[in-house]
Amino acid sequence: MPDQPQFAFEFTLAKPERRIWPVRELVSAVRTHLEREFTDTWVEGEISNYRPATSGHLYFTLKDGDAQLRIVMFRMQARLLRFRPENGMQVLVRGRITIYEGRGELQLMAEHMEPMGAGALQVAFEQLKARLAAEGLFEQSRKKPLPALPRTIGIVTSATGAAVQDMLNVLRRRHESVNILIYPAQVQGEAAATEVSAGVRYFNEAKNVDVIIVARGGGSVEDLAAFNDEGLARTVAASTIPVISAVGHETDFTICDFVADLRAPTPSAAAEIVIRSKQELEDRVNGLRTRLSRAVRYQLLSTRNTLTQLAHHGAFARMHELIARRDQKIDELQSRSVMALRETLRGLRRRLDVASTRVRSHDLRTRLESREREVQAKLNELTSATRRVMEKRRARLERLTSQLHALSPVAILERGYALVFDGEGNLVKNAAQLKPGDSMTAQVAKGAIAAKVEAVVEE
Numbered sequence: 001m002p003d004q005p006q007f008a009f010e011f012t013l014a015k016p017e018r019r020i021w022p023v024r025e026l027v028s029a030v031r032t033h034l035e036r037e038f039t040d041t042w043v044e045g046e047i048s049n050y051r052p053a054t055s056g057h058l059y060f061t062l063k064d065g066d067a068q069l070r071i072v073m074f075r076m077q078a079r080l081l082r083f084r085p086e087n088g089m090q091v092l093v094r095g096r097i098t099i100y101e102g103r104g105e106l107q108l109m110a111e112h113m114e115p116m117g118a119g120a121l122q123v124a125f126e127q128l129k130a131r132l133a134a135e136g137l138f139e140q141s142r143k144k145p146l147p148a149l150p151r152t153i154g155i156v157t158s159a160t161g162a163a164v165q166d167m168l169n170v171l172r173r174r175h176e177s178v179n180i181l182i183y184p185a186q187v188q189g190e191a192a193a194t195e196v197s198a199g200v201r202y203f204n205e206a207k208n209v210d211v212i213i214v215a216r217g218g219g220s221v222e223d224l225a226a227f228n229d230e231g232l233a234r235t236v237a238a239s240t241i242p243v244i245s246a247v248g249h250e251t252d253f254t255i256c257d258f259v260a261d262l263r264a265p266t267p268s269a270a271a272e273i274v275i276r277s278k279q280e281l282e283d284r285v286n287g288l289r290t291r292l293s294r295a296v297r298y299q300l301l302s303t304r305n306t307l308t309q310l311a312h313h314g315a316f317a318r319m320h321e322l323i324a325r326r327d328q329k330i331d332e333l334q335s336r337s338v339m340a341l342r343e344t345l346r347g348l349r350r351r352l353d354v355a356s357t358r359v360r361s362h363d364l365r366t367r368l369e370s371r372e373r374e375v376q377a378k379l380n381e382l383t384s385a386t387r388r389v390m391e392k393r394r395a396r397l398e399r400l401t402s403q404l405h406a407l408s409p410v411a412i413l414e415r416g417y418a419l420v421f422d423g424e425g426n427l428v429k430n431a432a433q434l435k436p437g438d439s440m441t442a443q444v445a446k447g448a449i450a451a452k453v454e455a456v457v458e459e
Contacts, residue, residue: 024101031099034106038097043069043108044116047089052078060085062093062108070100070107077111082225084127090116125228129255132230137237143261144242146274147210152179153274154209154241156199159184163217163246163267170271178275181209187216192226197235204239211242211274214256215267218249227254236260246270307412319407323400330393337386344382348375413445431456 021029045062052058056075061068071093085091095110132138153171157164159182171178183199186192196214203209214236216227226232227247236243237259245260246267257263264270355371413419420428423439434440434453442449 023104027099027101027104031101034097034099040094041097041108042092042094044090044092045069047085047087047091050085050087058085058110060087062091070105071095071110072100072107073110073113081113083115085113092116125255129258132233132237132255132259137233138258142237146242146244146262150178150210150275152181152209154181154183154199154203154212155215156183156185156196156203156212157215157267158187161187161217163215166266166268167213167215167246167271170268171275174272175275186226188226193229193232196226197229197232200232200235200239200243204241207241209241211244212239213244213246213264213267213270213274214260215246215270216248217267224248224254227256229255232256233259244270244274307407319404323404326400327397330397333393334390337389341382341386345379348379351375413443418449419443 043062045064045068048061048063048068050058050060056078058071058073058078060071062071073095091113092115093108093110094112095108097106097108099105100107136142155164155167157167164182168180171180181203183202185195185199187196200212200214203212214227216224224247227245233255236245236256242261244262244264245254245257246264246269247254247256249266262273264273352372352375356368419442421441421443422428422433425441426433428434428440434456436453436455438453440451440453442451
């Protein structure tokens with residue numbers, strides 16, 4: 001029997017290979033897997049631990065019951081938000097799931113965020129409105145009054161829009177001579193707020209207009225979003241020139257409306273508000289002219305009555321006496337001045353003669369000429385001083401005499417007035433004091449007239 005082959009079987013059980021992951025590699029692998037699976041994820045939750053960084057990045061946590069998820073939104077995406085996130089706000093966030101290796105935490109890198117319920121534009125509007133109101137930018141006390149008749153009007157709006165044409169038509173119809181400067185600016189889109197702000201700043205720096213109108217026609221909330229910009233609101237509030245906001249229709253309200261000095265419901269209404277029509281101005285000027293004329297006539301009549309009463313006052317006689325005494329005193333002073341001047345001149349002449357004798361005796365002609373010049377100079381000074389004193393006193397006398405003459409009853413009579421006295425010499429102030437047949441005397445500027453009363457006419 002042939003040899004049977006010998007078979008040998010050997011079984012080897014392989015040990016499972018153990019792989020050891022470095023923490024960095026493991027976290028990186030998990031992160032890569034998560035980012036591949038969750039590239040565009042929408043998450044809903046409540047904001048908590050909101051922390052905006054100075055770099056512009058936003059960090060917060062989304063909570064849903066006991067679960068929470070870290071959220072980071074970098075500066076470029078945060079700048080596109082139309083509202084300001086706050087703790088407790090329910091939001092919807094879209095982004096990419098990843099792992100932050102520094103802490104090994106799951107987080108979502110947000111690219112877009114919007115509030116739940118109300119739209120982002122409305123939330124941003126309410127937030128900005130509340131913040132600016134708290135700063136006092138809506139207070140009526142800081143509003144500047146509009147000029148009654150502006151010479152030049154500045155308009156910041158689109159140069160091709162219908163709003164500017166409507167305003168120009170109204171302004172031409174109401175007052176064609178007014179000057180208009182238009183600063184063309186976009187009124188819709190991302191650059192609109194910046195360009196409108198630049199227009200308001202330009203007019204403030206140039207100071208070439210009396211009032212500014214910021215205008216735009218109607219549109220949706222998104223179309224008017226540029227006029228809810230915080231930068232534009234602060235520029236309008238800081239304007240030293242009055243600003244009228246004429247944005248949208250009558251039912252549209254923007255932040256620019258609240259900070260402006262006046263809100264117009266439409267651009268056309270702003271043009272009607274900013275300038276009055278010619279007829280309105282003419283009516284107002286005529287009314288003022290009439291009031292002024294009446295006031296002047298009343299004042300003249302009142303002053304005439306006062307002067308008439310003063311003309312009969314005994315103070316005028318005392319004034320005549322006082323002025324006469326002043327004249328006498330002036331004459332005395334003038335006489336004394338002349339006498340003193342003559343005495344001074346005689347003394348100087350005597351001194352000059354003595355000096356001349358001494359000079360001749362010593363043959364000092366040069367010194368004599370010098371002394372003569374000095375004496376002559378002093379004589380000239382004394383003469384000039386005396387003349388000035390006399391002229392000043394004479395001018396004062398003439399001024400007092402003129403004032404007295406202006407207040408004198410005689411001056412009034414010389415202007416054509418007359419004083420009427422009854423038969424007993426009493427001054428007649430009322431026609432009822434006389435009756436037909438009474439004697440009367442009229443005192444005029446030169447002489448008097450005697451007459452008898454034929455009739456009495458009482459007003």
